[in-house]
Amino acid sequence: xxxxxxxxxxxxxxxxxxxxxxxxxxxxxxxxxxxxxxxxxxxxxxxxxxxxxxxxxxxxxxxxxxxxxxxxxxxxxxxxxxxxxxxxxxxxxxxxxxxxxxxxxxxxxxxxxxxxxxxxxxxxxxxxxxxxxxxxxxxxxxxxxxxxxxxxxxxxxxxxxxxxxxxxxxxxxxxxxxxxxxxxxxxxxxxxxxxxxxxxxxxxxxxxxxxxxxxxxxxxxxxxxxxxxxxxxxxxxxxxxxxxxxxxxxxxxxxxxxxxxxxxxxxxxxxxxxxxxxxxxxxxxxxxxxxxxxxxxxxxxxxxxxxxxxxxxxxxxxxxxxxxxxxxxxxxxxxxxxxxxxxxxxxxxxxxxxxxxxxxxxxxxxxxxxxxxxxxxxxxxxxxxxxxxxxxxxxxxxxxxxxxxxxxxxxxxxxxxxxxxxxxxxxxxxxxxxxxxxxxxxxxxxxxxxxxxxxxxxxxxxxxxxxxxxxxxxxxxxxxxxxxxxxxxxxxxxxxxxxxxxxxxxxxxxxxxxxxxxxxxxxxxxxxxxxxxxxxxxxxxxxxxxxxxxxxxxxxxxxxxxx
Amino acid sequence: xxxxxxxxxxxxxxxxxxxxxxxxxxxxxxxxxxxxxxxxxxxxxxxxxxxxxxxxxxxxxxxxxxxxxxxxxxxxxxxxxxxxxxxxxxxxxxxxxxxxxxxxxxxxxxxxxxxxxxxxxxxxxxxxxxxxxxxxxxxxxxxxxxxxxxxxxxxxxxxxxxxxxxxxxxxxxxxxxxxxxxxxxxxxxxxxxxxxxxxxxxxxxxxxxxxxxxxxxxxxxxxxxxxxxxxxxxxxxxxxxxxxxxxxxxxxxxxxxxxxxxxxxxxxxxxxxxxxxxxxxxxxxxxxxxxxxxxxxxxxxxxxxxxxxxxxxxxxxxxxxxxxxxxxxxxxxxxxxxxxxx
Numbered sequence: 001x002x003x004x005x006x007x008x009x010x011x012x013x014x015x016x017x018x019x020x021x022x023x024x025x026x027x028x029x030x031x032x033x034x035x036x037x038x039x040x041x042x043x044x045x046x047x048x049x050x051x052x053x054x055x056x057x058x059x060x061x062x063x064x065x066x067x068x069x070x071x072x073x074x075x076x077x078x079x080x081x082x083x084x085x086x087x088x089x090x091x092x093x094x095x096x097x098x099x100x101x102x103x104x105x106x107x108x109x110x111x112x113x114x115x116x117x118x119x120x121x122x123x124x125x126x127x128x129x130x131x132x133x134x135x136x137x138x139x140x141x142x143x144x145x146x147x148x149x150x151x152x153x154x155x156x157x158x159x160x161x162x163x164x165x166x167x168x169x170x171x172x173x174x175x176x177x178x179x180x181x182x183x184x185x186x187x188x189x190x191x192x193x194x195x196x197x198x199x200x201x202x203x204x205x206x207x208x209x210x211x212x213x214x215x216x217x218x219x220x221x222x223x224x225x226x227x228x229x230x231x232x233x234x235x236x237x238x239x240x241x242x243x244x245x246x247x248x249x250x251x252x253x254x255x256x257x258x259x260x261x262x263x264x265x266x267x268x269x270x271x272x273x274x275x276x277x278x279x280x281x282x283x284x285x286x287x288x289x290x291x292x293x294x295x296x297x298x299x300x301x302x303x304x305x306x307x308x309x310x311x312x313x314x315x316x317x318x319x320x321x322x323x324x325x326x327x328x329x330x331x332x333x334x335x336x337x338x339x340x341x342x343x344x345x346x347x348x349x350x351x352x353x354x355x356x357x358x359x360x361x362x363x364x365x366x367x368x369x370x371x372x373x374x375x376x377x378x379x380x381x382x383x384x385x386x387x388x389x390x391x392x393x394x395x396x397x398x399x400x401x402x403x404x405x406x407x408x409x410x411x412x413x414x415x416x417x418x419x420x421x422x423x424x425x426x427x428x429x430x431x432x433x434x435x436x437x438x439x440x441x442x443x444x445x446x447x448x449x450x451x452x453x454x455x456x457x458x459x460x461x462x463x464x465x466x467x468x469x470x471x472x473x474x475x476x477x478x479x480x481x482x483x484x485x486x487x488x489x490x491x492x493x494x495x496x497x498x499x500x501x502x503x504x505x506x507x508x509x510x511x512x513x514x515x516x517x518x519x520x521x522x523x524x525x526x527x528x529x530x531x532x533x534x535x536x537x538x539x540x541x542x543x544x545x546x547x548x549x550x551x552x553x554x555x556x557x558x559x560x561x562x563x
Numbered sequence: 564x565x566x567x568x569x570x571x572x573x574x575x576x577x578x579x580x581x582x583x584x585x586x587x588x589x590x591x592x593x594x595x596x597x598x599x600x601x602x603x604x605x606x607x608x609x610x611x612x613x614x615x616x617x618x619x620x621x622x623x624x625x626x627x628x629x630x631x632x633x634x635x636x637x638x639x640x641x642x643x644x645x646x647x648x649x650x651x652x653x654x655x656x657x658x659x660x661x662x663x664x665x666x667x668x669x670x671x672x673x674x675x676x677x678x679x680x681x682x683x684x685x686x687x688x689x690x691x692x693x694x695x696x697x698x699x700x701x702x703x704x705x706x707x708x709x710x711x712x713x714x715x716x717x718x719x720x721x722x723x724x725x726x727x728x729x730x731x732x733x734x735x736x737x738x739x740x741x742x743x744x745x746x747x748x749x750x751x752x753x754x755x756x757x758x759x760x761x762x763x764x765x766x767x768x769x770x771x772x773x774x775x776x777x778x779x780x781x782x783x784x785x786x787x788x789x790x791x792x793x794x795x796x797x798x799x800x801x802x803x804x805x806x807x808x809x810x811x812x813x814x815x816x817x818x819x820x821x822x823x824x825x826x827x828x829x830x831x832x833x834x835x836x837x838x839x840x841x842x843x844x845x846x847x848x849x850x851x852x853x854x855x856x857x858x859x860x861x862x863x864x865x866x867x868x869x870x871x872x873x874x875x876x877x878x879x880x881x882x883x884x885x886x887x888x889x890x891x892x893x894x895x896x897x898x899x900x901x902x903x904x905x
Contacts, residue, residue, distance in 0.1 A: 088769035092761065
C-alpha cells in the first residue's frame, strides 16, 4: 500500500473547481513532483492534505488510515509536515526556536512544568535543543541558530522551513515551491539537498514547484495538474516530452491569429523605455535581478517565461507599484526609476494589472469617463466604442457583472482613451476562452496603429509572439534570451527551456539491481503480486538458472519495461 | 547549553531582589495614605497588564476586557468572603478559578475571529459586564447591591491586610504574588509552551501544521490571562475596603491595553512599570499645580493618547522593548552571522 493515497478529491470555491476528481499515490521513499500552471490547484491540494481546507468529496489516506475530519495539528502528529510557498516562519523567534516548536508540540510537556521550570521541563528542553541542533547541522544552518528568522535572506529562510518541518521527524514532507526566489545555483544545491534529506531522515516527499530544473532533478515521478484536473503522470523524462504538458505550459494550442499582425521592427526609433540592471522584490525576497530590456516607440514587445520567472514583478517595478532596488528605468528620455506610480501614469505609461484593476461597482460608461489619468475629462467615448462595439451595447452595465473578456475590453478601452505612450498589459488572456483571446490580440494591432507601444506579459506564448515585434524570455528572475519575435517563433527551444528546464541536464538516477545498494527497507513499499502459477513458475525457473533471487529478476524485468 | 537551567534561577533571584527593594521603598518615602492606596492599586493594575503580556504579547490575541476580569476577581472574592465567610486566601483562590473559567468562555470567539473583530467582541463583553452584570439588580446576590460589598478586618497569615492603616501590607502581599506570577510567565516564555504560544502569534497556519493544537492553546491563553487578572482583582477589596463597579468599567480595560502597548506588550517588566505609571501618575498630576493651574484627570488621558502616538512612532516595541534594545546595542550582545551567507 502506498504511504499517501488521495482518491477522487474535489473542491470548489464558489463555482470554480479548484480540484476536480484528483487521485494520486505516493509510495514510501519516493519524491513525487506535482507540477502545473498557476491556478492548477497544487497548493489547494496541499491544503487539503494538511487539513487546512476541507474537500467537497473524496478521501485522503495516510499510512492506511483515513485523514478525513482530522484537524491540521493531528495530521502533523501523524507525520505529515509541510513548508509554505509564502514563507511562514515564526519571524520573531530565532532559527533554533523555530525548529524547536514542532519538537515541543509533539512532546508530552505541559505548561505547568514549563512555568515552574521543573527538572523534567529542563530535561525536555535540553533534548529538544540537541535534536534541533542536529537538524540544523545537517542543513548547514547552525551558524544562523541564534538569528531571528525574519532577519534572514530568503534562501536561508527556505532552508529553515525545511529544517523546521524535518524536526517533526515526519514520514511525509510536503514542499510548496521550495525553489521560489532562489537562483540557479541555489536551486541546484536544493535538488541535491532533498536527495540527501530523503536518505538521512527517511522521509518521502511531495514537491510542488514551477522550477522545472528542480523538479526534473529531484523527483522520481511526476503528476501534472491543469485547472484542477490530472493532466498527465509519469517519469520526468516522459513528462518533458508529453505534448499535453507542453500545451498546458506553453499554450501551444493558443489561437491562431487571422493574418500576420506583427509588422517589421522599427529599429531606427529611439527607445521609449530603457531598463538597465533592474532588481526588485517583496520584503526579503528579491524576485527579479539584472533585467535589461527596451521598448521602442510604437513597438509591441512580449515577455514570456515560466510562472514565477519575474515577469509580473518587472511590470510592477516599471509602473512604480513596487520600488526598484537597483538599476535604472528611463522613459521618454527621463529617469523614472524612483518616481511614484501617479507621476509615472501622468507621463503616459499605463499598467493594466493581472485582474485588470477595474472598479466593479461602476458602469462601463462611468469607468471609461473616469479614464483621465492626465486630469482632463474624456471628450468622447467613440474611439473606444469603435474598437469594442460590444462595449457600446453594454455601456449602462455594471463592470462587475461583465464577463472576464468584456472586463478586459473595458480595461483596454480605458487605456485607448487615455492615449498613453506605453501600455503594460499583464496576462491579458488569463482565464479567457480562445475565441475571445484572439479578438483581444487583434486589438493590440490597433494600439500599434495609433502609435501606442505595448509591453505584454502573456501565457499564450504563440499568440503573443505573433502580435509582437520583439520578445524577451524570462528565466529565474532575469532575462535569459532576447530576440525578435520572428526568431523566437522559429526557434522554440529558446522558450521551452524557460518553461521546462531543458537546459538543465535531468539527472537520471540508475536504480541498482543488486539489493543492498538500494535504500533500506523502511523506505520501501511492500507489494503483493498475484501471478498465475505458470508465470510464477517461469520466473522461479529463470531465477534458478541465473542463481539470483526472484525479486531481483522481477525488478529487472519491470525496469526494462519502464525504459 | 546551560542557559535553560540558569534562567529560572536567575529570574527567581531577580524577583527576590525586586521584592526587597520595591516592597520597602515606600517606607523610605513616608508615603501619605492616599499614595499608599495607589501603591496597592499599582500592583493590581500590574496584574491586569501582565495578563495582556501573556495574551497579547505572547499569543497575539487582542482583549479589551481585562478590567472586567479584575472586577470578576474582586466581586467573587468579596462575595465568598461576605456570604460564605471563607478565609480570604480561599476566597482569592475561588476568584482565580472563576476568572479562569470565564476567560475560556470569552476565548471561544477567538477561535474564529482575530484582530479588530476580536477586539470588538471583547469590548462587547466588557460593556455587558460594565452596564448590566455589575450594575443590574438581578445580580445583587453576587454584587452586593448598589452599596457593594464591604471587606474589613481581613488577616492573612496573621498579618492584618486591610485598607485602614495596613495598605502597605496589602501592597507587599500583592507585590509578592505579582512577582511570583511574573517569574512563572517569564519561565513560560522560553519554554516549549511559550514557543507554542508565540508560534500562534507569528503564524497560526504554520503553528497548526507543526502540530500545535490551536483550540487548546488559545483557550488556555485566554483562561490564564483572565486568571491572572482575576488574582489581581481579588486584591482590590483588601486595598479599597469595598467593591463597586466603577473601577472595572470599560475605560479601564482600554487604559490597560494602552499601558501595555505603551510600555511594551511583549515584556513582563513592562507590566510592573505600566502598573505604577497608571496608578501614581494621575494622583501626582492632581497634586501638581504649575503656575497655579488645576490639572484634571482628563488631562492624564489626553497625555496618555499623545504618549501612545509618540511611542508608536519612536519606539514601536514599547518603552521597555526600546530600552532593552538600546542596552543590548550598547553591550553589543546581538549575535551577528559568523559566516558568509551561502
